[in-house]
Amino acid sequence: MIEFHHLQLNVNDIQDNPDKHDKFITIKTLDHRLQIKSLNVNISHLVLRENTIGEWNPQKAERCGICWGSLEKERDIAKCPHCSRKFHQAHWYEWLGKKSYCPTCRKTIKKFR
Known part of the structure:
Protein backbone atom coordinates (compact mmCIF):
# COMPACT_ATOMS: atom_id res chain seq x y z
CA MET A 1 0.00 0.00 0.00
CA THR A 52 -4.81 14.70 5.02
CA ILE A 53 -5.85 12.06 2.52
CA GLY A 54 -6.96 8.74 3.95
CA GLU A 55 -6.53 7.80 7.59
CA TRP A 56 -2.93 8.93 8.10
CA ASN A 57 -2.61 11.12 11.20
CA PRO A 58 0.77 12.79 11.83
CA GLN A 59 -0.02 13.33 15.53
CA LYS A 60 -0.48 9.58 16.04
CA ALA A 61 2.35 8.43 13.78
CA GLU A 62 5.18 6.89 15.76
CA ARG A 63 8.06 7.78 13.45
CA CYS A 64 11.50 9.20 14.05
CA GLY A 65 11.52 12.97 13.47
CA ILE A 66 14.83 12.69 11.61
CA CYS A 67 14.76 9.53 9.44
CA TRP A 68 10.96 8.92 9.50
CA GLY A 69 11.63 5.28 10.36
CA SER A 70 9.20 3.44 12.60
CA LEU A 71 9.61 3.81 16.37
CA GLU A 72 7.14 1.05 17.25
CA LYS A 73 9.67 -1.65 18.04
CA GLU A 74 12.56 0.60 19.02
CA ARG A 75 13.70 0.54 22.62
CA ASP A 76 16.23 3.37 22.38
CA ILE A 77 14.02 6.41 21.87
CA ALA A 78 14.88 10.04 22.64
CA LYS A 79 12.31 12.83 23.06
CA CYS A 80 12.64 16.60 22.63
CA PRO A 81 12.09 18.29 26.01
CA HIS A 82 10.20 21.16 24.30
CA CYS A 83 7.84 19.59 21.75
CA SER A 84 7.99 15.93 22.88
CA ARG A 85 8.77 14.75 19.33
CA LYS A 86 10.32 11.28 19.39
CA PHE A 87 13.50 10.20 17.63
CA HIS A 88 15.73 7.17 17.37
CA GLN A 89 18.23 7.84 20.14
CA ALA A 90 21.23 7.36 17.81
CA HIS A 91 19.80 9.87 15.30
CA TRP A 92 18.98 12.38 18.07
CA TYR A 93 22.52 12.33 19.46
CA GLU A 94 24.04 12.47 15.97
CA TRP A 95 21.85 15.51 15.19
CA LEU A 96 22.80 17.25 18.46
CA GLY A 97 26.47 16.58 17.71
CA LYS A 98 26.09 18.90 14.70
CA LYS A 99 23.22 21.23 15.68
CA SER A 100 22.05 22.81 18.93
CA TYR A 101 18.29 22.78 18.28
CA CYS A 102 15.44 20.33 17.78
CA PRO A 103 14.86 19.46 14.09
CA THR A 104 11.10 19.69 14.62
CA CYS A 105 10.40 22.72 16.84
CA ARG A 106 13.81 24.44 16.34
CA LYS A 107 14.09 25.31 20.05
CA THR A 108 17.57 25.27 21.57
CA ILE A 109 18.61 22.06 23.27
CA LYS A 110 21.02 22.48 26.15
CA LYS A 111 23.89 20.02 26.02
CA PHE A 112 24.82 18.39 29.29
CA ARG A 113 28.48 17.60 29.88
Whole structure:
Protein backbone atom coordinates (compact mmCIF):
# COMPACT_ATOMS: atom_id res chain seq x y z
CA MET A 1 0.00 0.00 0.00
CA ILE A 2 1.37 3.41 -0.96
CA GLU A 3 0.42 6.35 1.20
CA PHE A 4 0.15 9.73 -0.51
CA HIS A 5 0.16 12.90 1.56
CA HIS A 6 -0.48 16.37 0.19
CA LEU A 7 0.68 19.42 2.12
CA GLN A 8 0.21 23.06 1.26
CA LEU A 9 2.39 25.76 2.78
CA ASN A 10 1.04 29.27 3.15
CA VAL A 11 3.98 31.64 2.85
CA ASN A 12 3.01 34.86 4.63
CA ASP A 13 4.86 38.11 5.06
CA ILE A 14 7.53 37.47 2.43
CA GLN A 15 10.40 39.94 2.49
CA ASP A 16 11.11 41.89 -0.71
CA ASN A 17 7.48 41.47 -1.79
CA PRO A 18 5.91 44.93 -1.93
CA ASP A 19 2.33 43.76 -2.38
CA LYS A 20 2.61 41.24 0.50
CA HIS A 21 0.11 38.83 -1.11
CA ASP A 22 0.00 35.30 0.23
CA LYS A 23 1.81 32.75 -1.88
CA PHE A 24 1.19 29.03 -1.79
CA ILE A 25 3.66 26.24 -2.28
CA THR A 26 2.41 22.72 -2.87
CA ILE A 27 4.51 19.86 -1.58
CA LYS A 28 3.67 16.30 -2.50
CA THR A 29 5.11 13.50 -0.42
CA LEU A 30 5.29 9.86 -1.34
CA ASP A 31 6.56 7.48 1.33
CA HIS A 32 7.94 10.47 3.26
CA ARG A 33 10.23 11.68 0.43
CA LEU A 34 9.63 15.33 -0.40
CA GLN A 35 9.46 16.47 -3.98
CA ILE A 36 9.58 20.25 -4.34
CA LYS A 37 9.46 21.75 -7.84
CA SER A 38 10.62 25.29 -7.10
CA LEU A 39 10.77 27.86 -4.37
CA ASN A 40 11.86 31.27 -5.62
CA VAL A 41 11.11 33.42 -2.58
CA ASN A 42 12.87 34.48 0.59
CA ILE A 43 10.78 33.14 3.43
CA SER A 44 10.55 34.93 6.75
CA HIS A 45 7.54 33.04 8.13
CA LEU A 46 5.79 29.78 7.24
CA VAL A 47 2.39 28.56 8.34
CA LEU A 48 1.76 24.90 7.65
CA ARG A 49 -1.74 23.92 6.63
CA GLU A 50 -2.22 20.21 6.27
CA ASN A 51 -4.72 18.38 4.11
CA THR A 52 -4.81 14.70 5.02
CA ILE A 53 -5.85 12.06 2.52
CA GLY A 54 -6.96 8.74 3.95
CA GLU A 55 -6.53 7.80 7.59
CA TRP A 56 -2.93 8.93 8.10
CA ASN A 57 -2.61 11.12 11.20
CA PRO A 58 0.77 12.79 11.83
CA GLN A 59 -0.02 13.33 15.53
CA LYS A 60 -0.48 9.58 16.04
CA ALA A 61 2.35 8.43 13.78
CA GLU A 62 5.18 6.89 15.76
CA ARG A 63 8.06 7.78 13.45
CA CYS A 64 11.50 9.20 14.05
CA GLY A 65 11.52 12.97 13.47
CA ILE A 66 14.83 12.69 11.61
CA CYS A 67 14.76 9.53 9.44
CA TRP A 68 10.96 8.92 9.50
CA GLY A 69 11.63 5.28 10.36
CA SER A 70 9.20 3.44 12.60
CA LEU A 71 9.61 3.81 16.37
CA GLU A 72 7.14 1.05 17.25
CA LYS A 73 9.67 -1.65 18.04
CA GLU A 74 12.56 0.60 19.02
CA ARG A 75 13.70 0.54 22.62
CA ASP A 76 16.23 3.37 22.38
CA ILE A 77 14.02 6.41 21.87
CA ALA A 78 14.88 10.04 22.64
CA LYS A 79 12.31 12.83 23.06
CA CYS A 80 12.64 16.60 22.63
CA PRO A 81 12.09 18.29 26.01
CA HIS A 82 10.20 21.16 24.30
CA CYS A 83 7.84 19.59 21.75
CA SER A 84 7.99 15.93 22.88
CA ARG A 85 8.77 14.75 19.33
CA LYS A 86 10.32 11.28 19.39
CA PHE A 87 13.50 10.20 17.63
CA HIS A 88 15.73 7.17 17.37
CA GLN A 89 18.23 7.84 20.14
CA ALA A 90 21.23 7.36 17.81
CA HIS A 91 19.80 9.87 15.30
CA TRP A 92 18.98 12.38 18.07
CA TYR A 93 22.52 12.33 19.46
CA GLU A 94 24.04 12.47 15.97
CA TRP A 95 21.85 15.51 15.19
CA LEU A 96 22.80 17.25 18.46
CA GLY A 97 26.47 16.58 17.71
CA LYS A 98 26.09 18.90 14.70
CA LYS A 99 23.22 21.23 15.68
CA SER A 100 22.05 22.81 18.93
CA TYR A 101 18.29 22.78 18.28
CA CYS A 102 15.44 20.33 17.78
CA PRO A 103 14.86 19.46 14.09
CA THR A 104 11.10 19.69 14.62
CA CYS A 105 10.40 22.72 16.84
CA ARG A 106 13.81 24.44 16.34
CA LYS A 107 14.09 25.31 20.05
CA THR A 108 17.57 25.27 21.57
CA ILE A 109 18.61 22.06 23.27
CA LYS A 110 21.02 22.48 26.15
CA LYS A 111 23.89 20.02 26.02
CA PHE A 112 24.82 18.39 29.29
CA ARG A 113 28.48 17.60 29.88
